[in-house]
Amino acid sequence: xxxxFIGGSRKISRLNEAxxxxxxxxxxxxxxVLIGDANGAxxxxxxxxxNTNYKExxxxxxxxxxRNNIGDWKTVNVETPSCAKGFKFYMIKDSKMSEDxxxxxxxxxxxSNGTVNNILNLLKQNKKGLVYFSPKKDFYPVSKxxxxxxxxxxxxxxxxxxxxxxxxxSRTINDLSLPKQKTLF
Numbered sequence: 052x053x054x055x056f057i058g059g060s061r062k063i064s065r066l067n068e069a070x071x072x073x074x075x076x077x078x079x080x081x082x083x084v085l086i087g088d089a090n091g092a093x094x095x096x097x098x099x100x101x102n103t104n105y106k107e108x109x110x111x112x113x114x115x116x117x118r119n120n121i122g123d124w125k126t127v128n129v130e131t132p133s134c135a136k137g138f139k140f141y142m143i144k145d146s147k148m149s150e151d152x153x154x155x156x157x158x159x160x161x162x163s164n165g166t167v168n169n170i171l172n173l174l175k176q177n178k179k180g181l182v183y184f185s186p187k188k189d190f191y192p193v194s195k196x197x198x199x200x201x202x203x204x205x206x207x208x209x210x211x212x213x214x215x216x217x218x219x220x221s222r223t224i225n226d227l228s229l230p231k232q233k234t235l236f
Contacts, residue, residue: 059092059158088117092158097121113144155180164214
């Protein structure tokens, strides 16, 4: 069964009709949903699935306690090293979600470094995704690094510089843009 990693910006706390329609499509196809426990997009999507009585949801949490699990769904508690704090503490959980998923659906405000990091994680694993880019109120497929670059070009340069400092965005994009080295055997 297809597993969809749904994530997004903490500043996105309301789902418009277009997003709800995409979530309804996920439900109609009986996909398994992998979602985080943060406030914002995670919590709004959890509310939507709870209100529609959708059961195929797994909530991923860093450590032993979930911040939000509105539907009391099964949880995946991702072990984190004791030295992991702040953003890095939650990045470990997000990385596990992208690893476990077949596909990604991100709700991005054009500012959240965590959402960009999730998109990069999916791309590193050659997984496709769909990004709802809230500044344009539109959906963008992301299956290659050029797709992410296109989205980044729609953003404010100051936001991109801030994201770059937080997650080494430029270096990761360069690494993903390099041709894959072929093995000799």
